[in-house]
Structures are given as structure tokens and as C-alpha cells.
Amino acid sequence: MKNIHKELNRELAGAKLERIIMSDRHTVVLSFYNRGQKSQLLLGMNPSLPELHFGENLKLKSLNPPPAFVLTLRKYLLGARLTKVDAPAYERILNFSFETINDLGDLTEKSLIIEFMNRVGNIILVNRSGVIHTALRHVDHSVNRYREILPAHPYVAPPPQNKLRPDELYELSAEEIFCRQKANDDLAQAVYKNIAGFSPVLGRETAFRAGLESERLYADLRQEEKDSLRRALLAICQEINEEAVFPALYYDDSSVNSERRLIDVHSIRLTHLPYFETSASTLAAVSDYFTHSRTVRNFQTKKHSLAGSLDEKIRKAVHKRELHEEDRARGREAEQHKLYGELLLSNLHAIKDARSSVIVQNYYDENREIEIELDPRYSAADNANRYFKKYARNKRRLEQAEKLLARDAAQLAYLESIKISLNCASDFDDLLAIEDELSAEEPQRIQQKLTDGELRQEPGRPASKRRRSGQYKQSRKVNKQTEKGSKHELPPRHFLSSDNLKIVVGRNNKQNDRITLRQARKDDLWFHIKNAPGAHVVIMAEGQKVPEQTILEAAGLAAWYAGTNRAGGASSSVDYCEARHVRKPGGAKPGQVIYDNFQTILVNPLDPAILEKVK
Structure with missing residues (x-):
């Protein structure tokens, strides 16, 4: 903190505070103008990870409407001049001193105190007498009897640690x-x-x-x-x-790859962490560290949210499959009911009414005796007709269950492919592409209902203009949602092979269809993991002969984005063929294709960080 406050003082002393926003309920962003340059200072008080970031344009949006805390900061500090940045010795506290003009036109002083402490971090505005104007988190005596942080209360510094300097x-x-x-x-x-x-x-x-x-x-x-x-x-x-000072970022691996993790940042040389990248200053190193931490935190939060939504869809699909399996099991009783009806009709002369069961000979099974349950309220002929009705109903149930089970299997396979894409996601754009695909499911479901007639008028009722108008508006709403989603589609991943050939990898199933069936030439090579869900990979050869090294790299990417054997060890089987041999069956889900005239190659997954990305 000692080095940080000196560097902030050097950069911001004399700067004018032009803008104050909150990007979320824990984060305040201050915009300064100093000597012809604009800069921004992010102060994050998230209980799990307080953060500080200094840069020119952090590109953060303000909460709307702004919280009361921001309004109070703007009232007292907007347009103020920062005189100095100070810090108590060996404490995680920064003190920003401002000069500003009050409502009476007099020059006055304000202090913005930043306490970077886990769980209890805070931002406190005090006047020149040390009285609190406002604070990001109010603390009363029920929480902390030593120091209350409330408006109109005197500011009390955190208790001393009583450690050796x-x-x-x-x-x-x-x-x-x-x-x-x-x-x-x-x-x-x-x-x-x-x-x-x-x-x-x-x-x-x-x-x-x-x-x-x-x-x-x-x-x-x-x-x-x-x-x-x-x-x-x-x-x-x-x-x-x-x-x-030796400002540096420390990693768990020396090579730049997708699995490398940022461990720590420090201004003292940490010899027990051998893999590091130096920075120009402590402030730059800290800013880079917290930018990376924020990116990782946002990525993990978004990924966890999408995983929960996807797991719920899979749970519902499995539940529907179980119900349809029960219907199929009941439907398979149809032939038995048909047999009972035929045997009853052939033995009408021997069956007396008002009986709960009857034993007859089954002429389909060497005249073995079989017992048939009867409803004593009906005659034998009526019981036979009831069995024939059950036969017809269960036969229809069986036929419908078979169709629905095939649809359930396709839906589960489709959702599993999305899950694979989610597990292989490496950046926020990958998550946005998956979110786009998941959000497109609901409009498709409503459109399917409209197609199947579930939202049409009930049988026997006249088709009123009101219902027809509602139907039309619903279909228009679905079409607009679909069009709206398609306008913000992200591009697929692009890489450059060792032989300078472009390799395209789909981020989601919609992109897989687009690059395989629309963008790829007939003679371009198409790759996919064998017998498992995964991303489609296409080498855009543009008529050139594809070298062996590029084929190996594209196959390695197909294995990587299928999530198989990333840790090393066993190789993965990848199929590849010309794009002309890949086609989509009628009614298939996005990303589902069939192919022939292919070859299979055994490769290890290739970390895409090794290849050059093409924007």
C-alpha cells in the first residue's frame, strides 16, 4: 500500500474529480482530469475480494438510478480538486484529500477514506473535522461497538494491530x-x-x-x-x-496456455514463486491483477448461472423421458388387451354374466388356459369391447410414446452438447454464445406449440377474430424475439495454423451449423470428435492442399473443444472429411449432422493458446 499511495499521489495530485458512478453495489469509479489527461480509479469493496484498478477507460456502466451513496459523493466531491493521497504506515487504508467549494462559496476540505479489508472494507466520506458525511456500508453499535460508521458520527480509525514495524x-x-x-x-x-x-x-x-x-x-x-x-x-x-520495488504478477506455470492461473501480485520479489511477469509499476501490476480477478470472477459467475439453467433443462427433459417411458410400458400392453377381447368373443356362449373373472383356452398358445378379469357390471360382449377400446388406446399411446421418446433422446443429446460447449468455454464471449443458444430455446418452444396447434382454438368452437388476432400477435412476438437474438450473434473462434491456414471453431451449436453448412466450401476439411458431442472445426483451405501439420492441429482443436483427455494421457479419435460429405437430417437439432467418406485420426488435445488467434 505504501508504493501504491505514492504512485497514486504522483499521478493524481492536483487532479479534478469530474465524474462519480457505481458500477455495482460494491464498486465506485472516480473519473479524474489532470494535466490534459483523463483517468479512472476503480475502488471495489466486494467482501470476498476488495480491489483497486487505475486506468484511462475502464468502460463500466453506471447503476440507474444511482444509489444514495453516489448522490451524496456527488454533492460534496463533484468538481473537487484532489490535493494528496496518503496512507497510514503499514495499513491497508488510502486517504484521498480534496479541496472543494461549499454552498456558501467558501473553500473547504473533504477526505475520502478507503479501507481495503476483507469482509469489512468500506468507503467513507468525512469533513475537515473528521465527522462522517456518508459511508458505503453503515455500521452501528450492534455490529461494532468500537467504531460506529454512521452519518454525523466522528470517524474512528481501525484499532492498531500492535505489531512490530x-x-x-x-x-x-x-x-x-x-x-x-x-x-x-x-x-x-x-x-x-x-x-x-x-x-x-x-x-x-x-x-x-x-x-x-x-x-x-x-x-x-x-x-x-x-x-x-x-x-x-x-x-x-x-x-x-x-x-x-519489484512489481510483478506471479503464475503457476511458465508457458502461456489456457490452463495457466494467476496466483498473486506483489511489489517484493517472491523467490518461492518462480513464474512471473514484471510490470512497470506497482499500480500497474495491481490494476492488471484485479482486472484479471474481476474477469475470472465474472466468468465463473456467468458460467455457474448458465450451468444451473442448463441443468434445470436437462432435469426437465429427463423427467419427460421417464413419463414417456411409462407411457410406452403401458402401451405395450395393447396386444394383451387385444388377445383378451378376441378370446372373450370366441367364448361368449360359455361365459355367464355377473362374473369377476373367467378361465378360457388360449388357442394362440396350444390351448393353454388363461384367466381374464371381467367387470361384473357388464356382459361378456361388453367386456370384450372394453378390452378392444383399451387395445386401441394403448396402441395409440405406444405409437405416440415412441415418437416422443425419440424426440426426448434428441433433446437430451442436444442439451449434452451444449453442456460440453459450456465446460469448454474459455472466455466470456463463449458464455454469451451459449446464453444466446439457450435463450433461443424458449421462442422455439412457443413456435412449436403454434405449429402443433396447441394454441389454436378449441375443437367445435367458432374461430373468433379476437382469438385469431391473439394467435397472430403471439407468432409475431416469437418471430421478433428470434430476429432480435440473431442480430447479436458472436463470431466463431478463428485460429491461424502453422501453415497460415485459417481454422474456424464453433462456439455453440448454431455456429456449428453456420460454419459447416453455410460458410465452408465443399472441398474444405471438416473435423469432429468421434461418437461424442463437441465443436465443429473447419479448415478454410480455399482450394489449397491442406498440409499434414494443419490437419493435426485442427484435429487437436476438435479434441480440445470436446473436453476429452485435456490432462494428457490417452489420445482422442477425431473424424474428418470434406465438407461436401456432411449433411443435416430433416428435423435435426442445431449442431446435429451426419457424415460419410471420413477418415479417423488419433491426436492429443491441442491447447488453442499455442495457435495465433485471428480477429
């Missing part, structure tokens, strides 16, 4: 430094619980530089190991005191 350690022994930890604390905890401004990651770094495992208990260390830990700690403190 990094510049106070040089004359202290290991026993004097490490005296506040508990008996079962490991080395990382022993460091950051005793030293002000240290985090768990600096605790692990201290243990690593001392040649010790951070999971070991401090109480189990020998004296020479404690001294080694002290020397490593003093070396880090010296870097802090001398401002030996």
Missing part, C-alpha cells in the same frame, strides 16, 4: 520478534502475525528464503533455524525500507 527489527533477537504467535502456528503465520504490513505470502517467502518449509511449526524449530528465519526476515525488511 519492519524498521524496528534490526536490534531484536528471534525470541523478541516471534513472540505473538500461538503454539500451533506454522512459520508463515509466525511471520505475518508479528510483523506489520506482512501478509501470508510474505510469511511463506520468509520461510523459503530461510530454507525452511512454511508448513513447519515455529515451536519445533532449532535455534539455528530460528536465527536463519530472522536473517531472511531482516533481508525482506531491508528491501521494504530501501524501497527496492
Whole structure:
């Protein structure tokens, strides 16, 4: 925080505050104008991850209507001049001091205090007397008796941590430094619980530089190991005191690929994390870190939401299939009911009325005896007719159930293909494409009802103008929804192979149909994972002969976007053929095709980060 506040002070001192918005209920964005340049500062107070981002154009939309907190900030700070940015030593707090003109035309001072703390982070506006004007989160005595954060109350700073400062350690022994930890604390905890401004990651770094495992208990260390830990700690403190800044982002892998994760950001060199990328400044590194964290958080939130919606659709489809399977089981009783009717008719002369059952000989089965249940309220002939009616009804039920089960199987296969696309999604555009496909399901369902006659007038009723008008409006509404969705379709993924040939990969089933059946030339090569749902991949060769390396890369992409064997190990089978041999059966769901004259190749999934993306 020390380096951040110095860099912010250098960038923003003297700047005019031109705009204040909230992009969500946790995030405030301040827009400054300074020396001919515009810049924005994002202050996020999400309880799970407070964040700070400094840039020129963050492209965030304001909440509408604006919350009361923003209106109060605008009242007191809009047009104010930022005089300085300060921070208490070794605390995660920033203090923005402003000069502004009040309603009487007098120059006055305001302070915007930012507390970057997990779960209890806050943004507080106070006047020159330290009285609170407003706060993002109000805290009364029922929540915190030490410090109430309410309008018209005096601002009370967070309680001191009573830890040792990094510049106070040089004359202290290991026993004097490490005296506040508990008996079962490991080395990382022993460091950051005793030293002000240290985090768990600096605790692990201290243990690593001392040649010790951070999971070991401090109480189990020998004296020479404690001294080694002290020397490593003093070396880090010296870097802090001398401002030996090394801003960098730290990753879990050295190679740039789709699976690489961003671990941490720091202004001190973390030697226990070997894979890093340096930044021009601490502020730039922090901004990049929180931009990436926000992107990942938004991606995961959107993906989780789509997964829940998709799972609900799959659950409903499975439930419908179970009901149709029950209908098919009942429908298979039709032949038995037909047999009962025929046997009753052939034995009318021997059956007396008012009987609950009768035993007759089954001339279809070597005259074996069979018992048939009867309704004693009806004659034998009437019982036979009732069985024939059951036969006709169950026969129709069986025929309809078979059709519906085929439709259910196609729907489940279609939803499973969407699930595969969702699992393979790597960026927010992939999720938007999947959302577009899922949102198109509802208009299609309504259109199907209109086609099947479910929304038409009831049989025997006159076709009134009112109902015909309602039908027409409903169909127009569905068409408009479909047209509206089609206007915002995202483009498919484009890659460039090692031989400079374009490879196109569909993001969803609608794109799969478009690139395979509309955009691909007849002699372009088409790829798909064998016997499993996955993305369609097309090499846009434009009449050129496709080299073997490009074929391997396209097949690897088909395996990657089918989600098979990404972790390595067994190879995946991928079919490929010319696009002329791929066709769509009548009535098939989006993305479902049949093909022939194909070849099969065994490949390992290819991480698309290896190939160059084409926009």
C-alpha cells in the first residue's frame, strides 16, 4: 500500500474529480482530469475480494438510478480538486484529500477514506473535522461497538494491530520478534502475525528464503533455524525500507496456455514463486491483477448461472423421458388387451354374466388356459369391447410414446452438447454464445406449440377474430424475439495454423451449423470428435492442399473443444472429411449432422493458446 499511495499521489495530485458512478453495489469509479489527461480509479469493496484498478477507460456502466451513496459523493466531491493521497504506515487504508467549494462559496476540505479489508472494507466520506458525511456500508453499535460508521458520527480509525514495524527489527533477537504467535502456528503465520504490513505470502517467502518449509511449526524449530528465519526476515525488511520495488504478477506455470492461473501480485520479489511477469509499476501490476480477478470472477459467475439453467433443462427433459417411458410400458400392453377381447368373443356362449373373472383356452398358445378379469357390471360382449377400446388406446399411446421418446433422446443429446460447449468455454464471449443458444430455446418452444396447434382454438368452437388476432400477435412476438437474438450473434473462434491456414471453431451449436453448412466450401476439411458431442472445426483451405501439420492441429482443436483427455494421457479419435460429405437430417437439432467418406485420426488435445488467434 505504501508504493501504491505514492504512485497514486504522483499521478493524481492536483487532479479534478469530474465524474462519480457505481458500477455495482460494491464498486465506485472516480473519473479524474489532470494535466490534459483523463483517468479512472476503480475502488471495489466486494467482501470476498476488495480491489483497486487505475486506468484511462475502464468502460463500466453506471447503476440507474444511482444509489444514495453516489448522490451524496456527488454533492460534496463533484468538481473537487484532489490535493494528496496518503496512507497510514503499514495499513491497508488510502486517504484521498480534496479541496472543494461549499454552498456558501467558501473553500473547504473533504477526505475520502478507503479501507481495503476483507469482509469489512468500506468507503467513507468525512469533513475537515473528521465527522462522517456518508459511508458505503453503515455500521452501528450492534455490529461494532468500537467504531460506529454512521452519518454525523466522528470517524474512528481501525484499532492498531500492535505489531512490530519492519524498521524496528534490526536490534531484536528471534525470541523478541516471534513472540505473538500461538503454539500451533506454522512459520508463515509466525511471520505475518508479528510483523506489520506482512501478509501470508510474505510469511511463506520468509520461510523459503530461510530454507525452511512454511508448513513447519515455529515451536519445533532449532535455534539455528530460528536465527536463519530472522536473517531472511531482516533481508525482506531491508528491501521494504530501501524501497527496492519489484512489481510483478506471479503464475503457476511458465508457458502461456489456457490452463495457466494467476496466483498473486506483489511489489517484493517472491523467490518461492518462480513464474512471473514484471510490470512497470506497482499500480500497474495491481490494476492488471484485479482486472484479471474481476474477469475470472465474472466468468465463473456467468458460467455457474448458465450451468444451473442448463441443468434445470436437462432435469426437465429427463423427467419427460421417464413419463414417456411409462407411457410406452403401458402401451405395450395393447396386444394383451387385444388377445383378451378376441378370446372373450370366441367364448361368449360359455361365459355367464355377473362374473369377476373367467378361465378360457388360449388357442394362440396350444390351448393353454388363461384367466381374464371381467367387470361384473357388464356382459361378456361388453367386456370384450372394453378390452378392444383399451387395445386401441394403448396402441395409440405406444405409437405416440415412441415418437416422443425419440424426440426426448434428441433433446437430451442436444442439451449434452451444449453442456460440453459450456465446460469448454474459455472466455466470456463463449458464455454469451451459449446464453444466446439457450435463450433461443424458449421462442422455439412457443413456435412449436403454434405449429402443433396447441394454441389454436378449441375443437367445435367458432374461430373468433379476437382469438385469431391473439394467435397472430403471439407468432409475431416469437418471430421478433428470434430476429432480435440473431442480430447479436458472436463470431466463431478463428485460429491461424502453422501453415497460415485459417481454422474456424464453433462456439455453440448454431455456429456449428453456420460454419459447416453455410460458410465452408465443399472441398474444405471438416473435423469432429468421434461418437461424442463437441465443436465443429473447419479448415478454410480455399482450394489449397491442406498440409499434414494443419490437419493435426485442427484435429487437436476438435479434441480440445470436446473436453476429452485435456490432462494428457490417452489420445482422442477425431473424424474428418470434406465438407461436401456432411449433411443435416430433416428435423435435426442445431449442431446435429451426419457424415460419410471420413477418415479417423488419433491426436492429443491441442491447447488453442499455442495457435495465433485471428480477429
